[in-house]
Amino acid sequence: MKSIQVLLADPHPLIRAGLRLLLTQMRGVTVQAEVGTGTELLEQLTARRPDVLITEMNVPGAAAIEVARRIARHLPGVRVLLLSTQIDSAQVQSALKAGVLGFVSKAGDPAELEIALRAVTNGNPYLSPHFARFAIDRRRSRQDVHSVRLPTRQREVLQMLGRGKTTKEIASLLGLSVKTVETHRARLMQALDLNNINALLHYAVRHEVEDGTAV
Incomplete structure (x- = not known):
């Protein structure tokens, strides 16, 4: 190792x-x-x-x-x-x-x-x-202003990121190509106003994703 x-x-x-x-x-x-x-x-x-x-x-x-x-x-x-x-x-x-x-x-x-x-x-x-x-605290104070409706596939990708899955694992589980998952990640960062993948990972772990809404 x-x-x-x-x-x-x-x-x-x-x-x-x-x-x-x-x-x-x-x-x-x-x-x-x-x-x-x-x-x-x-x-x-x-x-x-x-x-x-x-x-x-x-x-x-x-x-x-x-x-x-x-x-x-x-x-x-x-x-x-x-x-x-x-x-x-x-x-x-x-x-x-x-x-x-x-x-x-x-x-x-x-x-x-x-x-x-x-x-x-x-x-x-x-x-x-x-x-x-x-x-x-930041989530609670901003959730009404920054709630974002996400397409089903992007929500699934976000959920899996929050569970610690890698891009390859997500691609395999969802039956997608790695490039497609990377595209979904990029669109998630744009939709959620996040600057990089680390910020997206933090968001996925710390925020609940329910009923297609990320808050």
Whole structure:
């Protein structure tokens, strides 16, 4: 089994040391490097191309949201897992749109880090309960304005994405070609005003899809 290659970014050496210790105790996880500045982070991303970047919200010289945007453009194979103690609803939404796939609260249980890491490695979104409530609150406040009627096939694709199915699995289950499923994904992102596939995955997991209406 291929080891999960992790790049760790946090401005505080003591926190990095603790995170490294946790990560090295996980089966099949390798910490490639740890960095404390934005310059180091961008250099190591390009040089090492890790499977997952685990980063603090604000590394000096490279805010996590901007780094996620760069990764989405230039290193789409790298997953971003964000660690933070304080983050508000607007930041969560901005991070999702930028391509961040996972959020873990530093106030959470250490075991949660491994759950989140393995989820994002497999391309599945993960939000700590502390951060998930922001998505729920946003949904409740906007559902009347942003309810969207979806065609049956797009709704089926969205449901399967929410269940963690890959594009190939969805194509097989629905009797479609992979290209057709990709087309449905693109139309879903347009209909739901989402900027990338990571944001669509978060939407699929966090929102119910019932009676042809996505809210």
